[in-house]
Amino acid sequence: MTINNKQLAAYRREMLENETATATIQRYMSVVTRFAEWVGDRELSKELLLEWRGQLGQSAATVNVAVAAINRLLQVMNLSHLRLKHLKTQSTVFRPADRELSREEYERLVCTAERLGKLRLARAIEAICSMGIRVSELPYVTVESVTKKTVIIHNKGKTRTILMSAALVKKLSIYCKREGIASGPVFVTRTGKPLRRTQLWAEMKHLCAAAGVEASKVFPHNLRHLFAVTHYRQHKNLVRLADLLGHSSVNTTRIYLKTSGLEHQRELDALGLVLLKEAG
Numbered sequence: 001m002t003i004n005n006k007q008l009a010a011y012r013r014e015m016l017e018n019e020t021a022t023a024t025i026q027r028y029m030s031v032v033t034r035f036a037e038w039v040g041d042r043e044l045s046k047e048l049l050l051e052w053r054g055q056l057g058q059s060a061a062t063v064n065v066a067v068a069a070i071n072r073l074l075q076v077m078n079l080s081h082l083r084l085k086h087l088k089t090q091s092t093v094f095r096p097a098d099r100e101l102s103r104e105e106y107e108r109l110v111c112t113a114e115r116l117g118k119l120r121l122a123r124a125i126e127a128i129c130s131m132g133i134r135v136s137e138l139p140y141v142t143v144e145s146v147t148k149k150t151v152i153i154h155n156k157g158k159t160r161t162i163l164m165s166a167a168l169v170k171k172l173s174i175y176c177k178r179e180g181i182a183s184g185p186v187f188v189t190r191t192g193k194p195l196r197r198t199q200l201w202a203e204m205k206h207l208c209a210a211a212g213v214e215a216s217k218v219f220p221h222n223l224r225h226l227f228a229v230t231h232y233r234q235h236k237n238l239v240r241l242a243d244l245l246g247h248s249s250v251n252t253t254r255i256y257l258k259t260s261g262l263e264h265q266r267e268l269d270a271l272g273l274v275l276l277k278e279a280g
Helices: 005-017 022-039 046-054 060-076 103-115 119-131 135-140 143-148 166-179 197-211 220-235 238-245 250-256 261-271
Strands: 150-155 158-163
Touching: 005 022, 005 060, 022 046, 022 060, 022 135, 046 060, 103 119, 103 197, 103 220, 119 135, 119 166, 119 197, 119 220, 135 150, 135 197, 143 150, 143 166, 158 238, 197 220, 220 238, 220 250, 238 250
Parallel strands: none
Antiparallel strands: 150 158
């Protein structure tokens, strides 16, 4: 069996019906489209799939994302027997320092956005970080939810309720009044449409230089990581945090709690298990 446009359309439809995140749909469609071009008119077989995986030449994490996308396509095509195994990776206990956004850097981003008059960006960054929501869930932050101090999010077949802090409610109320937003999503474009993930990402990247923060650390999902780490340090409740983040498993939540290599180094140094003075 070969891959055709009809099957690709069915693949996209399956993801939409299962309420897959927009970013994931875009990423997976990109993978399978390139895969279909690589396959051409050849019949799908396990040997062909193994050849494709072997020529990717990328990191294990990147390869595994591609494998997940292809395996889902194979399931839609009723070819699950051809599924590929993911590459094995050894779990690390910390995140790379160049990917870890600190509290101080987060504050610089918000303050810089305000100083430059980018109030929509500043409030969006604070909303995501203070509630720990996904960037795709930002449209659920509406004028009505600000009034009720509660955001009800429907995502991935689940519904969860997020409370807003008093400080966030005050800031968003002032912002909506200033911008003349009377109802619906708080974060909208000039045409009134909900702010897109790609647009927010681009605005955050443009803010990096002025804020003095490395671009590798600045992306919407890192704000969610910062929320997770900050919340756990204060409350030490993994199950509660999993509920707030909308995770079905606490194992997923544990991934969010990885701290930077620099912090891990400080923790090791604090153990004091290497004697400072040599014997004799």
